[in-house]
Amino acid sequence: MIDPVTLLLYAAALLVATVAQRVIGLGFGLVMGPVSVMVAGPIAAVPLNCIFSAIGCILMLPGVWLDVDWRRLTWLLVPAIPASVVGLLVARVVPTDALRIAVGVVAIAGLLVSVAFTRTRHTLDGPTTRITSGFAIGSLNAAVGVGAPPVGVYALVSRWDPRVLAATMQPFWVVLNLATLAGRQLLVPSGFPEWPWWAWLGAAAAAALGTLLAHRIAHLVPERAARATIVVLSLAGGAAVIASGVAGLLAAG
Template identity: 35%
Template sequence: MLLLAVAGVAAGGLAQAVTGLGFALVAAPGLIALLGPTRGVAVVVLLGTLASVVPLLGQWRDVQVRDGMALLVPTLLATPVVGFLVAGADTAVVAAAAGVGVLLGVALLWRGLRWRRLHSLPGAIAAGITSATLNVVGGVGGPPVALYAANAGWSPLHTRATLQAFFLVQGVVTVAVVGLVWPSLAMVLALVAGALVGIWLAPRLPAETARHAVLAVAAFGGLGLVVGAVV
């Protein structure tokens, strides 16, 4: 079990470095199975935050600060509100509906469709609020901001850097909420190894391949929401 969890951490670090998101989607199942829900989630959050730090060390100059803040501010403001509104409620239907919406959005963007109105400040705010909602009800806040980035036509480098910065700040705030649980040294080393491989691989991918990778991770997150809601 430990070996599988460590392998998941390495794969999650690689996915995060290549696309700008996806660590929790890949690594969380193994870590939670190994450590249990409470400690597992705390370790996922901390490692996910570190997974954004490693690539940002070389990409921080490419962060689109304005776009990142437009996504981040509504996400952070909406998180406690959503948490209060859904406290004690059955969120399965909301999670399933959101997952279907994410999958539909991925399918349309994969076919080349763009929504100009969504590439705007209101679109960024909507994506941020949706990310906060999905993070609260399903633990998967990445797909909405990934869809926004893909629809906005950001370059792969700007997508990776800006999403890393977004998830870094969101991760720090989340660590403060869920508590600090230190991972093992093997997990940290696996994360760094996976991230370094991803950093090496990312600039070698064609732009269209990198975009499809972002959409694939978003689709994986949407599918996880639907499956988690019905099982």
């Protein structure tokens, strides 16, 4: 259950997360991950994020449709969907807190290497890079609810135009989150949040409001600022995952 005050705080976080998702194509899980854990617990947090991320991205699709890179979307999505099943299976057998720490360390290391890579004139954007990136995004999103760091890594090494990135990731997250929800129902059916109808309606309204606001400000963000935000949010995501894992281990000890 959720009380009205908690719902109001959750809705405010949803608004911020939805704006970030539209402006740079990632950030929803980074903002909502800790909030969802506090509101609904660690087990229900992943499906909760999948539901509202999918709702927000669906609402954004009409405004970004013409900028979507459908070919690159397919390259990333095809490996991401089966990888989400792998992520769910891994989450069933590996202790959650240890998994979070490992994921956070790898995510930060990969991002730092990517930032260094961008100082050169090289670009990595072949089939291997896209398949590997899609697999990483799908598996981490399903396992710990944070798929943004590998998106940031791929965006940096491929030098993906931030405007096209932001547009392409909307249908990507819709399909991936729906696939993750379906897989979770089959493999990990327990832990779905038990909210009253008014809570679902209020949270969905916050996501819709965030979409309207994001459409108004997305074109005002310079490309350089968008790239910097991708790096900062990806690093913050890795750090947050590590911190949550360490906190969980300390609490269990």
